Amino acid sequence: NAGVTQTPKFRVLKTGQSMTLLCAQDMNHEYMYWYRQDPGMGLRLIHYSVGEGTTAKGEVPDGYNVSRLKKQNFLLGLESAAPSQTSVYFCASSFRTDYNSPLHFGNGTRLTVT
Amino acid sequence: LAKTTQPISMDSYEGQEVNITCSHNNIATNDYITWYQQFPSQGPRFIIQGYKTKVTNEVASLFIPADRKSSTLSLPRVSLSDTAVYYCLGGKLIFGQGTELSVKP
Numbered sequence: 141n142a143g144v145t146q147t148p149k150f151r152v153l154k155t156g157q158s159m160t161l162l163c164a165q166d167m168n169h170e171y172m173y174w175y176r177q178d179p180g181m182g183l184r185l186i187h188y189s190v191g192e193g194t195t196a197k198g199e200v201p202d203g204y205n206v207s208r209l210k211k212q213n214f215l216l217g218l219e220s221a222a223p224s225q226t227s228v229y230f231c232a233s234s235f236r237t238d239y240n241s242p243l244h245f246g247n248g249t250r251l252t253v254t
Numbered sequence: 255l256a257k258t259t260q261p262i263s264m265d266s267y268e269g270q271e272v273n274i275t276c277s278h279n280n281i282a283t284n285d286y287i288t289w290y291q292q293f294p295s296q297g298p299r300f301i302i303q304g305y306k307t308k309v310t311n312e313v314a315s316l317f318i319p320a321d322r323k324s325s326t327l328s329l330p331r332v333s334l335s336d337t338a339v340y341y342c343l344g345g346k347l348i349f350g351q352g353t354e355l356s357v358k359p
Contacts, residue, residue: 144297173347181351182349182350183298184349185347185349198347199348230297230298240284240286240288240303240345242288243290243298243300243347244300245298245299246297247296247297248295248296248297
């Protein structure tokens with residue numbers, strides 16, 4: 141039981157390049173989330189999904205797109221990377237269909253945009 | 255989406271009890287209060303969750319007053335390995351800046 145797995149762990153992009161971050165969970169959780177973490181800012185919610193085929197915007201959705209084609213996977217895409225998107229990205233999942241269910245986090249993807 | 259307010263940092267010594275208070279003035283009636291711990295280069299990890307009064311597990315205690323506008327995470331007899339950032343969530347999915355706890359020998 142791996143929990144929440146994020147790939148890749150590290151990535152360096154040039155401005156304007158695109159990439160997709162993959163999150164996979166093996167706990168059969170309904171809800172999945174993408175956060176970014178920057179120094180002094182805590183974790184900020186980018187997008188989330190309440191089930192397969194659904195997505196919704198969080199606090200800071202601009203510049204990102206997401207897809208949840210399979211229940212166990214949640215993809216975060218950057219179509220045209222900008223230096224402001226340099227951050228550590230965390231994926232999380234939760235079981236119950238309410239927001240009080242504890243979140244299970246992956247160990248993050250460190251992205252640098254030059 | 256309601257945000258929480260916590261002290262930015264706290265210092266303690268090994269063996270002491272540490273109390274971290276969080277303010278969540280806009281918490282909704284059906285929202286729980288949840289605390290997470292984060293070590294460097296790792297994702298946050300669930301510690302404890304409660305709705306009202308007191309909750310205790312093998313790691314910590316959580317005290318929530320009747321008005322539920324704040325909560326206090328209590329860590330008994332901290333050790334160096336408790337040095338981490340602690341976040342509280344007053345329901346929903348919005349994290350605050352967290353409290354950086356430094357435990358010294």
